[in-house]
Amino acid sequence: MPENLVFAGTPLLDALDLVFGEGVADSNAKITDLVFAQPPRVHPTRFVFGDSDTSTHPDSLLEVSGALPELVTQLRLVIGVPVAWQAVLPDLVGTVAVKYQSQTQRPMVAQVQTWSQVSLVNESGLTQPQQHAQATNAGATDQAHNAASIRQGVSPSYVEAIRSSREVGSQFQDGCATRSRLHANWSDGLADRRVNSTSPFQEGHRGPTVRAVGRFQDGLHDRRAWLENFWAGAIPRNKGYTGHAGAAVPLKRFLPSAFQEAWVPRPGVHLIPATPPIKPTCWGTALLFACPPLAAPMLMFGARQCEFPSTPPIGVVTVAVRKVYFVINDxxxxxxxxxxxxxxxxxxxxxxxxxxxxxxxxxxxxxxxxxxxxxxxxxxxxxxxxxxxxxxxxxxxxxxxxxxxxxxxxxxxxxxxxxLAAPYAPVMTFTNSQARTARQLMDDVLTINGASMGWSVDWGLTDWNVPAGVFSHQGTWIESLSVIAGAAGGYLLPHPRDQTIRVRHRFPVAPWEWATVTPNFVLPVDVVEKESLRWLEKPSYNRVFISGQEAGVLAQVTRAGTAGDSLAPMVVDALISEAAVARQRGLAVLSDTGRQIEVSLNMPVLAETGIIEPGAFVQYRDGGIDRIGLVRSTQVQAGFPEVWQTLGVQTYA
Structure with a gap:
C-alpha cells in the first residue's frame, strides 16, 4: 500500500510551492521536506505515484536444478528368494536468492534534499516562554502559619466515663438474678440479690424455691434433692474381672541352644576326643590300568579301581555351609x-x-x-x-x-x-628399535636410560614377537603397558602392596568351556548376604578379522563348531604381528557376546577367602543351580564394626 502524503506542519511562508523536477522559477522559493509522520486530517488523503495499488503482478517461475544424494545400502541376496526393496529419499533442502526489480525510473535531480539547510534571518518578533520576574507589592500568603488558641470547647472521641446513678443498658453485662422464673439453655447458677436486670447473656441464679431446668449444667451434689443431671457421681460396684494374664507359674523346660555362657572347667583331666583313623579300603590284589591317568594318577587294585575319595582340587577354596559365620574384622x-x-x-x-x-x-x-x-x-x-x-x-x-x-x-x-601415571609420571615416547617380544617391551618401558625402575611384570599371556619399529606410543609408563596388554585382549591387575604389575587375559578360558573349569572359590548361598542379577543382551558374533598395520598379519578367528556367519567389527592394531596374538585378541572379542548375566554378591570378608580380586573364577551355588563366572569388580566397605565385600561376577545364561 502507498504511504499517505500529509501536510500537517505550519509552512514557513504564506505561499509554498511543491516542486518536483529541475529548476525553480522563483528564486525566493524555499524547499521543505515531505513529512510522513502524522495521520491525515481528512480521510482519505492520499498522494499516489504510479498505477493503482490494486494492480496485480504475474507470478514468477523459479526453476531449480539439483542432484539428489546417492542411495547407498547393503543387501544380502539369497538365490531363489524374491526381494522387495523400498527406500525413502531424503528431502531436498537448499537456499534460493530472489532479486526483485520494480522497473521504475528514478532520475537524478539537480537539487539535493537534506534535513539541514542554511538558515535565513527572519525579522519577525521572537516570543520567549520565560522572562525576568518583576517584583510586585502583592502580599505573600503562607500555606502554614502559627496556630492560635481559641476558647472553643473540644469534644474528644474518647473520654473517661463518669459513673451515673441512672441505669445503663448494655448488650453484655454482669447478670443479676431475678426473683421470677429464669429459663436458659446454658447458665451457671449463682445467687444474687439483684432481681431487676435483664440481659441476653448473663450469669444465671437459681431461685431458692423455683425449679431450674437446663439441658447442660454442672452437677453438684448438695442438699437440693430436686436437681436433675445427666451426669452424676459414680457409684462403686463390685464386679468380678477375668484377665488374660495372671501371675506367672514357674515351669521347668529345657530349650536347646547352640551357644551358652562359658564356665571355668571343673577340676580334673580333660581328654580331647581323638578322631579315629580311616581304615583304607582293600580292593584286592589285581593290578588294573583302566582309569584315566589325568583323573586318577594312582595305582588301583581290585574291581573298584576308578572309585577314589572325592577331595577338592588343589587351590580351590570351598566355603562350608554353616548356620552362623563368625568373622573377627580387623x-x-x-x-x-x-x-x-x-x-x-x-x-x-x-x-x-x-x-x-x-x-x-x-x-x-x-x-x-x-x-x-x-x-x-x-x-x-x-x-x-x-x-x-x-x-x-x-x-x-x-x-x-x-x-x-x-x-x-x-x-x-x-x-x-x-x-606410573599422571601427574607423577612424565609423558614420553616409547619405541622399539630392535625386534623384541611383548614381554620384553614391557620390561623396556619400566626402565629409565636402560636402568630398571624397580617394578616387575607378572606375565600371564601367550608371548609373541614384535618386529623392529612396530611399537610406538606416546604417554606415561602405565599407559604404554596398557597398550601392549590390550593388543592381546589382556588387562593390568595391580598387586596389593608390592611393585609388581600382573598381566592377565580377560577370558583365560572361553565362556563356552567354563563348565570344565575348576573354580578358585566355591560360595554357597548361605554365605551371601545379598544377591542381585541383571541380564544383558549382546550380539552373538562367531567370527572376527584381526589385522595388523604395516608389518602385521591378517587373521580370521572363528568360534569352533559354528558356521562363522555372524561377523564382528574388524579389529586393527599395530602390535598384531603373529597368529598367537591374533588368536588371543579374537578370543576376547568372541567371548564378550551373547546373553550374559551380571551377578552382584555381597558377602563378608572371611578368613578362608580374604578379599576376592578380579580375574578369579567363582562358582556360586544357589540351591539346585550352579553358576560359574569371572569376577570383574571388587568393592570393600569397612564401616566399623562390619566389613563387607561386593563382587561383580560376569556369567552367561
Whole structure:
C-alpha cells in the first residue's frame, strides 16, 4: 500500500510551492521536506505515484536444478528368494536468492534534499516562554502559619466515663438474678440479690424455691434433692474381672541352644576326643590300568579301581555351609614411612577389570589431618589393612567436611602403582628399535636410560614377537603397558602392596568351556548376604578379522563348531604381528557376546577367602543351580564394626 502524503506542519511562508523536477522559477522559493509522520486530517488523503495499488503482478517461475544424494545400502541376496526393496529419499533442502526489480525510473535531480539547510534571518518578533520576574507589592500568603488558641470547647472521641446513678443498658453485662422464673439453655447458677436486670447473656441464679431446668449444667451434689443431671457421681460396684494374664507359674523346660555362657572347667583331666583313623579300603590284589591317568594318577587294585575319595582340587577354596559365620574384622590405617597409626572412621577399596590401580576412599577425624598432609617428599603413602590383607595407597585428595558439632576429613587416592601415571609420571615416547617380544617391551618401558625402575611384570599371556619399529606410543609408563596388554585382549591387575604389575587375559578360558573349569572359590548361598542379577543382551558374533598395520598379519578367528556367519567389527592394531596374538585378541572379542548375566554378591570378608580380586573364577551355588563366572569388580566397605565385600561376577545364561 502507498504511504499517505500529509501536510500537517505550519509552512514557513504564506505561499509554498511543491516542486518536483529541475529548476525553480522563483528564486525566493524555499524547499521543505515531505513529512510522513502524522495521520491525515481528512480521510482519505492520499498522494499516489504510479498505477493503482490494486494492480496485480504475474507470478514468477523459479526453476531449480539439483542432484539428489546417492542411495547407498547393503543387501544380502539369497538365490531363489524374491526381494522387495523400498527406500525413502531424503528431502531436498537448499537456499534460493530472489532479486526483485520494480522497473521504475528514478532520475537524478539537480537539487539535493537534506534535513539541514542554511538558515535565513527572519525579522519577525521572537516570543520567549520565560522572562525576568518583576517584583510586585502583592502580599505573600503562607500555606502554614502559627496556630492560635481559641476558647472553643473540644469534644474528644474518647473520654473517661463518669459513673451515673441512672441505669445503663448494655448488650453484655454482669447478670443479676431475678426473683421470677429464669429459663436458659446454658447458665451457671449463682445467687444474687439483684432481681431487676435483664440481659441476653448473663450469669444465671437459681431461685431458692423455683425449679431450674437446663439441658447442660454442672452437677453438684448438695442438699437440693430436686436437681436433675445427666451426669452424676459414680457409684462403686463390685464386679468380678477375668484377665488374660495372671501371675506367672514357674515351669521347668529345657530349650536347646547352640551357644551358652562359658564356665571355668571343673577340676580334673580333660581328654580331647581323638578322631579315629580311616581304615583304607582293600580292593584286592589285581593290578588294573583302566582309569584315566589325568583323573586318577594312582595305582588301583581290585574291581573298584576308578572309585577314589572325592577331595577338592588343589587351590580351590570351598566355603562350608554353616548356620552362623563368625568373622573377627580387623581394619587399620598406618603411614608407610614410620608406621604411625592414622585414626579412621570408615574406608573403602575398589578395583575392576578396566582399572589398573586400586581406588581408595576414607573418612578420618579432624585430628588426623597433620598425618596425611603432603610433605616435602610428595604425597603420603599409607598402608590400609583389612582382615590381614595390606594395601599400599597414596593420599592424593584431601577435603574437609564440617557439620554442627562434628568435623571430618575425607581422603581419596589410588594404589601404589599410581606413581606410573599422571601427574607423577612424565609423558614420553616409547619405541622399539630392535625386534623384541611383548614381554620384553614391557620390561623396556619400566626402565629409565636402560636402568630398571624397580617394578616387575607378572606375565600371564601367550608371548609373541614384535618386529623392529612396530611399537610406538606416546604417554606415561602405565599407559604404554596398557597398550601392549590390550593388543592381546589382556588387562593390568595391580598387586596389593608390592611393585609388581600382573598381566592377565580377560577370558583365560572361553565362556563356552567354563563348565570344565575348576573354580578358585566355591560360595554357597548361605554365605551371601545379598544377591542381585541383571541380564544383558549382546550380539552373538562367531567370527572376527584381526589385522595388523604395516608389518602385521591378517587373521580370521572363528568360534569352533559354528558356521562363522555372524561377523564382528574388524579389529586393527599395530602390535598384531603373529597368529598367537591374533588368536588371543579374537578370543576376547568372541567371548564378550551373547546373553550374559551380571551377578552382584555381597558377602563378608572371611578368613578362608580374604578379599576376592578380579580375574578369579567363582562358582556360586544357589540351591539346585550352579553358576560359574569371572569376577570383574571388587568393592570393600569397612564401616566399623562390619566389613563387607561386593563382587561383580560376569556369567552367561
Amino acid at each position: 581394619v587399620s590405617l598406618r603411614r608407610a614411612s614410620n608406621g604411625v597409626e592414622v585414626p579412621v572412621n570408615s574406608l573403602s577399596l575398589s578395583l575392576d577389570a578396566s582399572s589398573w590401580a586400586w581406588g581408595f576412599d576414607a573418612v578420618l577425624p579432624h585430628s588426623a589431618q597433620s598425618l596425611i598432609e603432603p610433605n616435602g617428599a610428595g604425597v603420603v603413602e599409607l598402608l590400609a589393612t583389612v582382615n590381614g590383607t595390606t594395601y599400599a595407597v597414596l593420599a592424593e585428595n584431601i577435603s574437609r567436611e564440617r557439620s554442627f558439632g562434628q568435623t571430618s576429613i575425607r581422603l581419596t587416592g589410588r594404589g601404589k602403582n599410581a606413581v
